[in-house]
Each structure stands twice: as structure tokens, then as C-alpha cells.
Amino acid sequence: MIKALLFDFDGTLLDTNDLIIRTFMHVLEDKFPGQYSPQDCIKFIGPSLKETFEQIAPNEIDEMIANYRLWNREHHDELVTEFDGVITTLEQLKNEGIRLAIVSTKTRDMIERGLNVMGATHLFELVVGSDDVQHVKPHPEPILFALEKLGLQKDEAIMIGDNSHDIEGGKNAGVRTAGVAWSLKGEDFLKQFNPDYMLHHMTDLFAIVKEP
Structure with a gap:
């Protein structure tokens, strides 16, 4: 039962899909201009941030997580x-x-x-x-x-x-x-x-x- x-x-x-995709785009555009699209970011939904950024930029994980969390917090309430x-x-x-x-x-x-x-x-x-x-x-x-x-x-x-x-x-x-x-x-x-x-x-x- x-x-x-x-x-x-x-x-x-x-x-939170729009929020997550836009947050990833903000972070990735900063590091890799023009290399990622919103469609690319769909596959990042689900895994932890550490897992995702380990694959993308293994030497900059902490910095990218910090950037992600900062932008995400700032825009959270308006985009969910x-x-x-x-x-x-x-x-x-x-x-x-x-x-x-x-x-x-x-x-x-x-x-x-x-x-x-x-x-x-x-x-x-x-x-x-x-x-x-x-x-x-x-x-x-x-x-x-x-x-x-x-x-x-x-x-x-x-x-x-x-x-x-x-x-x-x-x-x-x-x-x-x-x-x-x-x-x-x-x-x-x-x-x-x-x-x-x-x-x-x-x-x-x-x-x-x-x-x-």
C-alpha cells in the first residue's frame, strides 16, 4: 500500500525549465560564446551541476557553478x-x-x-x-x-x-x-x-x- x-x-x-535553460545559456555564453544553443541545454536538465560542468569545463567547475547559482537566484522568482x-x-x-x-x-x-x-x-x-x-x-x-x-x-x-x-x-x-x-x-x-x-x-x- x-x-x-x-x-x-x-x-x-x-x-523551472525556462529558468534553467536561460541560466545555462548565461553561463555558457560567458565562457563559450556562440557554441551552445537553448536546445543543447535541455540535456543538462536533471544531472547535478557538478556532473554537467565536469563534462563541459573540468578545470572551471567551481567558478561555473558559482556563476550559475548567482544568475539563477537573481532571476528565479520571475521565471518559474x-x-x-x-x-x-x-x-x-x-x-x-x-x-x-x-x-x-x-x-x-x-x-x-x-x-x-x-x-x-x-x-x-x-x-x-x-x-x-x-x-x-x-x-x-x-x-x-x-x-x-x-x-x-x-x-x-x-x-x-x-x-x-x-x-x-x-x-x-x-x-x-x-x-x-x-x-x-x-x-x-x-x-x-x-x-x-x-x-x-x-x-x-x-x-x-x-x-x-
Whole structure:
């Protein structure tokens, strides 16, 4: 029986796609003028900043992460929006006794900032950010950490996200997984990783949590 839903944040609950792409473009244009397009930046959504910048400029990782975070913080609130039906669905799930948590590769302070923008801080019992663990998804650590904090067994939770890291992380941790069809990378991309469920709207969760 499902007792808890573990959500990725960016691209799953909060539409940060425009913010992330524009932030990457700001950082990359500064270092590599004309070499990257917004389309190129889609593949950077999901992995940690460290993983991404290790591939792009292994000798300048810290500087590029700092530049990314500075611009991202400055423009965050104006460039993010809630996906359709997120708040109303989460409120109803919580009222029905489903426990809600966030497991993200974002830093905790930026997750909390996004929750404030959404007006959703009160809905989540637990927030696990990249600074709470040593390894981020697809490593199982963040998900197992969340289960431990919530006092739950693996068969009592679902990991929900918009990226391969979320599905692979869930599978590595031994929990059920759900992809979101509104992922910027597309439903077909997520299907490659064989999630147990595919959400076409947040309200699809009502039927899933009622399953035995």
C-alpha cells in the first residue's frame, strides 16, 4: 500500500525549465560564446551541476557553478511557474493521509525558495536536497535517506520525476517509480527507463495511491 509520494522538484512540480535553460545559456555564453544553443541545454536538465560542468569545463567547475547559482537566484522568482493542478492535487492527497516529500538534486535553500513561490511549503513533510546527502540521484542514497526519515518500507513509496535520474534512482533504491509526461525531454524519453507509472496529469495520482 502506498503511504508516501517522493517528488523530484524542478520540471516535476515547478516549471523551472525556462529558468534553467536561460541560466545555462548565461553561463555558457560567458565562457563559450556562440557554441551552445537553448536546445543543447535541455540535456543538462536533471544531472547535478557538478556532473554537467565536469563534462563541459573540468578545470572551471567551481567558478561555473558559482556563476550559475548567482544568475539563477537573481532571476528565479520571475521565471518559474507551477505545473497545472499541482497544488490542488497535493492538498487533496495530503488530506487523504498520503505523506509527501521532495527528493531533488537542487540545494535545500533553492527548493524551499521554490516552495515559497508556489505557496506549497506546508504540504511537504520532508525535503531532501543535494546538500543533505553525499550522492545524488541516480544513486539510491537520497531516496533511501527519505525513507529512513519517514520511517517507511520500500514498497510504501513511489519516486516521481521528469528525468532518467529520478526513475533510475527509484529503481536503484527499490521503490516504485512514476514519470511525468510533461517532462521537457518528453514521455518517449522517459519510457526508455521503464517507470512503473506514467502521469499525464497530477490527478492521475489519485487512482495510483488507491491501488493495493
